[in-house]
Amino acid sequence: MTIKPPRKPLIPGWLLVVLAGLLVFGLGVLASSINERRAESKLARVQFLQPLDEWESDPAKWGVSFPRQFISWESTRDAATRPSFLPESTGDYLAQRPELVVLWAGYSFTKAYNKPRGHYHAVEDVTATPRVDASTPATCWTCKSPDVPRLMARDGVEAFYANSFDHYRSEITNPIACLDCHDPQTMALRISRPGLAEAFQRQGQDVTQASHQEMRTLVCAQCHVEYYFKGKEANHLTFPWDQGLTVENFKQYYERSGHVDWVHAISGAPMIKMQHPDYELSRAGIHAFRGVSCADCHMPYTSEGGLKYSDHGVRSPLMNASTACQVCHRWSEADVRTRVLSIQGTTRAALSRAERVLAEAHLEIGDALSLGATDAELEGVRHQISVAQMYWDYVASSNGLGFHAPQESARILGRAVDLAQECRLETQRIRARKGELRPLEMPDISTKEKAQAFIQPYLEAQKAAAAGK
């Protein structure tokens, strides 16, 4: 076989001349366009039309110099933070999943647990929830308002935490906004709350050394994390990060610390309520692994004319997939939705199964107690159910329904069910020793009201026992 050389060049000379002419013209147009955009983009530089006070907590004052960021922040007033086609986008979680009432028996979450709203509503919602009462410490304000850093600076961090929630009601008015994440003099991202900085320090790290891209995650991690109030009177907001960020690390931490959030009213188990370990769970996911920050998806860069700014309307990326997802994922929006729905649907099913098994385990321990089992006999199973529920809650209380780390969420929920089933096996043996060989008949807890009515006698018995002590 011989290879013939091509008879004539692929691109003839005259075409090259025409192409070159077109290119000269194109370069001219480009130069002109660049010059125009440069003029326009001068507006986007950090420059203040009005200087800001070092404790300025009113977002409207910041909005004078940064109107786009302010207007987008203000959009978090809108009710929807998640598109309606996603699960858990609406309503009252206790009504949707009445097992939660059993899981939290003895804790304030059985009173109300609703879907989250935007940053704009932070102060409004924390003051309205029936979970807050006269015994609530000021620590609960920590993540709710840019008025907090000023009050912490004035009173001292320890004194702030040790005060009551009611003590600061009149001084805390602005919901989560600019000063929570920005330096008012330079607009640089900065950490304004002690919890994150302290957690870094205990691990021998210095949070002030983080890069700008890391800060676009860490300012969120000031609040979207697991934490607890350390010390009965001190109520020091503390991240249980000393062993690491996984749920196994948290189990180890809490076992060492001996901290207990509440004693379960039915099973008598010492319980830990997870908050929302969004940051921790997301560390196991592919987005974090690839260096994507929280802000990249939840506050995506947006263009207006020649200006690029970060959209401060923090919400589900699927509310604006074109700027949040499709910048990296060149997929159709329909494909993005399908994939997210598949991941979240799988997580939702695993959560529901875990909720059922956990409720059964609490009720069976409660039954063993009523059959005469002693605290000594029940110590092991109470520990097991406590750990199982902590595992479940690590995923359940996180935003994103497993999307931030699909495999890790499925793994943890599998372990939660496994641990709860081990607990049930042992409880079954205890019940058998007390003469009960049959499975426990589950009560009707098919609605929130029925579940709340079911736990009521247990709550009263617990109160009576506490009063009698």
Next chain:
Amino acid sequence: MTIKPPRKPLIPGWLLVVLAGLLVFGLGVLASSINERRAESKLARVQFLQPLDEWESDPAKWGVSFPRQFISWESTRDAATRPSFLPESTGDYLAQRPELVVLWAGYSFTKAYNKPRGHYHAVEDVTATPRVDASTPATCWTCKSPDVPRLMARDGVEAFYANSFDHYRSEITNPIACLDCHDPQTMALRISRPGLAEAFQRQGQDVTQASHQEMRTLVCAQCHVEYYFKGKEANHLTFPWDQGLTVENFKQYYERSGHVDWVHAISGAPMIKMQHPDYELSRAGIHAFRGVSCADCHMPYTSEGGLKYSDHGVRSPLMNASTACQVCHRWSEADVRTRVLSIQGTTRAALSRAERVLAEAHLEIGDALSLGATDAELEGVRHQISVAQMYWDYVASSNGLGFHAPQESARILGRAVDLAQECRLETQRIRARKGELRPLEMPDISTKEKAQAFIQPYLEAQKAAAAGK
């Protein structure tokens, strides 16, 4: 504030002239390079130096016209199909996970179960395994050799399946190669085995209508799937796909069909052995969702000079991450490895946990039997353990250790453990009714030999019972 217009254009006129000159030169170079590569690429067109017979099963004959594909296919002779830093890259799985011996008690897999080798070894390995004996049907040849299509055409598909394995030993010599996936006249991809085409047909689909990109997955799906031998004498190789491809669909299919692979020697449960549902499991993963074919990663396009060809050395993509992974993922190879290891490590841990719980469940049912429980009493728990093990095996027997669908694998393994634990709960109640309230003490099955010795009496009792029938 006023916006000043820029005083001079960003790109001056003289620079434009220079740039235009450079571009004219560049275009000339480009045109010349294109012409050179065109000449070279003529070699890459499908053209035969020597025509192929319609049943040509010897890959060396195909290699005359397609040397690059042949040489890369031949590389599957090399022992390593997975890089050594991955789990399960070496050795004897029964020695590594002795629980498997208990899980498969009564089935041939307890004799030997080793890591897979490359396509080159298919015939050699199937004739050497102690799992094959005089009772093995010819159906076991189906996926092992390109000699099979010729023999099926000659004898008829039904007659082929109904024959014995030994019947064809002398006529089957070539391992998995060219004719299994290619038309020898056109080199087009085509389906050579009946199983996949029949499964498509039963779902009202026509596999011959698949696109080229789909075929780059479907030729693999002829063999890398779950299947069973339908009919006691017919041994018709059948995919259980009528309800769909998930493990739940398979459960439904096998429950309807009543098919049983073997009766467990310890628990007496009717068992199904999953084969390697690689295709089915991968459907749930992100790569399949994005239209990536099996060949894209396992037979990636490779360049030699101006020639591009598909690397036929089918193996782990991590053996050649630069062509397999990094074409799409612009990550460092170290990052790719880290991520794969993390996914596979998580799956491996979940598999091990499931193996432990499944072994416990079989042994506890066996104990209930020895305590006098009747078949009627045990029917429910035997069904539960059978389903639980099928779920585990769907992931365990798949290649890729969960990588093909990390969330789905974690979900399924979570369900497997959950089902096995439900089974153990009920078995515990049955044992309690027979007077046994204590947990079962687990035998020492810490090595393959100990586990094999442990199951031996059960195998003998089962054989004796079968002989006595």
